[in-house]
Amino acid sequence: xxxxxxxxxHEVTEMGQEVTLxxxxxxxxxxxxxxxxxxxxxxxxxxxxxxNVPIDDSGMPEDRFSAKMPNxxxxxxxxxxxxPRDSAxxxxxxxxxxxxxxxxxxxQGTRLTVV
Amino acid sequence: GENVEQHPSTLSVQEGDSAVxxxxxxxxxxxxxxxxxxxxxxxPQLIIDIRSxxxxxxxxxxxxxxxxxxxxxxxxxxxxxPEDSAxxxxxxxxxxxTPLVFGKGTRLSVIA
Numbered sequence: 372x373x374x375x376x377x378x379x380x381h382e383v384t385e386m387g388q389e390v391t392l393x394x395x396x397x398x399x400x401x402x403x404x405x406x407x408x409x410x411x412x413x414x415x416x417x418x419x420x421x422x423n424v425p426i427d428d429s430g431m432p433e434d435r436f437s438a439k440m441p442n443x444x445x446x447x448x449x450x451x452x453x454x455p456r457d458s459a460x461x462x463x464x465x466x467x468x469x470x471x472x473x474x475x476x477x478x479q480g481t482r483l484t485v486v
Numbered sequence: 487g488e489n490v491e492q493h494p495s496t497l498s499v500q501e502g503d504s505a506v507x508x509x510x511x512x513x514x515x516x517x518x519x520x521x522x523x524x525x526x527x528x529x530p531q532l533i534i535d536i537r538s539x540x541x542x543x544x545x546x547x548x549x550x551x552x553x554x555x556x557x558x559x560x561x562x563x564x565x566x567x568p569e570d571s572a573x574x575x576x577x578x579x580x581x582x583x584t585p586l587v588f589g590k591g592t593r594l595s596v597i598a
Contacts, residue, residue: 375529404585413492413590414530414575427585462529469583471518471537477529 375478377463383484389451392481394463395444400476402469405438405448406462408480414462420446453485488513490578492589499566500597507592509576510558516578519552519559520586524573534561566596 376395384390396403404419418428423440431438435454440446450457460482464475489512499505511519520535536543536550536559543550547566552559563570573593577586 402585406588414588416585416587419585469579469585471579471581472535474520474532474535475586477522477531479529 375463375465375476377461377478377481379481380479381482381484383486384453386454386485387452388485389449390453390457390483390485392448392461392463392483394446394448394478396446396463396465397476398444400465400467402466403440403446404464404466404475405446406464406477408460408462417448450483453483455485458483458485488516488578488580488584488587490576490587490589492576492592494592495590496593496595498595498597501566501568503566505563505566505570505594505596507561507574507576507594508558509560509578509589510556511578511587512557513578513580514554514557515580517581518579519550520577521548521550521561522575522577522588524575524591526572530573530575563594566594568596568598570594571596 378393401422405417407415417430418438420440438448460480462480463478466473466475492509517538522530523533524530534545534548536552547564549562573591575591576589579586
């Protein structure tokens with residue numbers, strides 16, 4: 372398995388534009404997580420899915436953020452409209468379960484810059 | 487919910503010296519504590535973890551200690567090398583099927 376795959380690796384967009392980040396989890400993993408990394412806040416959990424169902428989206432900062440998981444092998448995080456303060460690295464991660472010793476595997480991340 | 491505090495935010499050490507990163511957690515039900523290493527421009531990767539029924543765990547030059555009473559755990563790196571330079575994240579999870587909660591990270595610089 373190639374691991375968790377995210378696209379694009381880098382995204383530069385203008386304020387007000389829609390941005391869509393994509394993630395392919397490791398096959399067979401039941402859990403998918405979206406994190407945002409900034410210098411000030413570190414790694415923040417935005418939302419996570421179990422078997423394609425959103426379980427907790429309390430970390431989503433605003434209604435401008437939305438996430439979907441239409442099937443077990445694909446998820447999107449959308450920001451509409453984007454703002455400069457959304458600039459960050461967005462990571463997708465997946466894991467087999469939430470049990471003890473279950474490792475979360477991260478994708479390479481998408482570096483988003485909103486100008 | 488769980489809250490994880492991590493210190494220091496930056497740490498510089500001379501090559502060959504030891505480095506210690508400390509974390510505290512708030513939820514006494516937490517029982518799993520992994521550490522992730524993120525090299526510059528790369529993804530966070532698990533390097534070592536510890537469960538609450540263990541006080542210390544070692545893997546070559548890295549070790550983790552856990553004090554459940556005080557609700558803190560630490561990462562120790564001995565004989566540091568330039569390739570240890572990275573951002574290190576601690577995390578905690580309780581047994582209630584919840585995701586990992588991460589600390590804010592420590593940027594470790596090992597100076598040759």
